[in-house]
Amino acid sequence: MNDLKIAFIGGGNMAASLIGGLLQQGLNAQQITACDINLAQREALTSQFAIATYETAAEAVAQANIVVLAVKPQVLKPVCMAIKKDIPSTALIVSIAAGINIASLENWLGKRAIVRCMPNTPALLKQGVSGLYANTLTSNTEKAQAEQLLSAVGIALWLDNEAQIDAVTAVSGSGPAYFFLLAQAMSQAGVKLGLSAETAHKLANQTALGAARMLCESEVDSAELRRRVTSPNGTTEAAINTFLTGGFIELTEKALTAASDRSAELAQQLGD
Numbered sequence: 001m002n003d004l005k006i007a008f009i010g011g012g013n014m015a016a017s018l019i020g021g022l023l024q025q026g027l028n029a030q031q032i033t034a035c036d037i038n039l040a041q042r043e044a045l046t047s048q049f050a051i052a053t054y055e056t057a058a059e060a061v062a063q064a065n066i067v068v069l070a071v072k073p074q075v076l077k078p079v080c081m082a083i084k085k086d087i088p089s090t091a092l093i094v095s096i097a098a099g100i101n102i103a104s105l106e107n108w109l110g111k112r113a114i115v116r117c118m119p120n121t122p123a124l125l126k127q128g129v130s131g132l133y134a135n136t137l138t139s140n141t142e143k144a145q146a147e148q149l150l151s152a153v154g155i156a157l158w159l160d161n162e163a164q165i166d167a168v169t170a171v172s173g174s175g176p177a178y179f180f181l182l183a184q185a186m187s188q189a190g191v192k193l194g195l196s197a198e199t200a201h202k203l204a205n206q207t208a209l210g211a212a213r214m215l216c217e218s219e220v221d222s223a224e225l226r227r228r229v230t231s232p233n234g235t236t237e238a239a240i241n242t243f244l245t246g247g248f249i250e251l252t253e254k255a256l257t258a259a260s261d262r263s264a265e266l267a268q269q270l271g272d
């Protein structure tokens with residue numbers, strides 16, 4: 001990556017996380033440019049990262065080896081149509097826009113190397129996870145570059161087919177919100193059981209952090225971790241049985257199926 005130039009189209013939250021991650025990985029600021037219509041956003045990127053920013057894409061992408069599409073999905077089509085002529089023909093396109101499929105990107109930018117990615121919000125803390133899918137025109141070297149780019153903000157995983165992006169959206173894209181919901185429900189229950197709101201929040205949130213670290217750092221899987229903290233006839237078993245008899249597993253599957261279906265539906269609506 002050390003001799004590549006990377007241009008970001010859209011310099012919002014996700015782009016800023018990626019830029020910060022790339023600089024931490026050892027890229028220098030001269031390798032990165034960004035274009036954003038928002039002046040405040042451009043100024044923030046320049047002062048935080050000392051990268052060159054532009055109001056229009058033409059200058060940002062002029063020398064680029066990789067062009068990262070990081071605007072909202074709703075504006076991606078006109079953005080692509082406007083920048084198509086300015087992107088060097090050999091540049092790799094990496095799209096992080098939710099719900100925009102490769103066929104649409106090929107329609108808007110022409111047949112060329114394109115990697116579609118689905119990151120998630122913990123990327124803001126460099127703790128994200130992304131699903132990646134490349135079209136057939138993408139070389140192994142370009143795939144490695146896209147993987148390194150997304151690895152700047154967490155873990156990057158390759159998918160076997162593009163339809164799996166909907167499943168990734170359901171599991172990890174939307175996933176942080178499920179954990180937030182559980183944390184909220186746990187702290188509300190804690191208050192009902194007599195704790196102060198502040199104590200209940202801290203207990204729930206720190207438990208989430210500890211459990212997440214155990215999940216990621218342990219050698220054993222989630223089912224085994226749960227078994228180890230569930231003594232027969234104990235307090236955890238009382239709670240877990242209540243979850244299970246209330247249909248927690250089925251409800252989770254139903255919820256993720258709804259998210260996956262919605263992801264496919266949005267792709268239909270936003271693409272062409």
Ligand SMILES: NC(=O)c1ccc[n+]([C@@H]2O[C@H](COP(=O)([O-])OP(=O)(O)OC[C@H]3O[C@@H](n4cnc5c(N)ncnc54)[C@H](OP(=O)(O)O)[C@@H]3O)[C@@H](O)[C@H]2O)c1
Nearest residue numbers: 010012013014036037038070071072073097098119120121
């Ligand atoms: N945030 C996440 O957790 C997450 C997760 C997965 C995927 N994504 C995807 O990542 C992409 C970026 O998300 P984000 O959260 O970083 O959005 P964001 O913070 O809104 O950033 C987008 C930036 O692009 C600017 N912009 C709008 N139109 C533009 C144009 N024509 N040319 C150049 N810049 C333009 C926006 O300016 P204005 O604000 O003035 O419009 C904004 O500064 C989205 O496609 C989203 O689907 C995000």
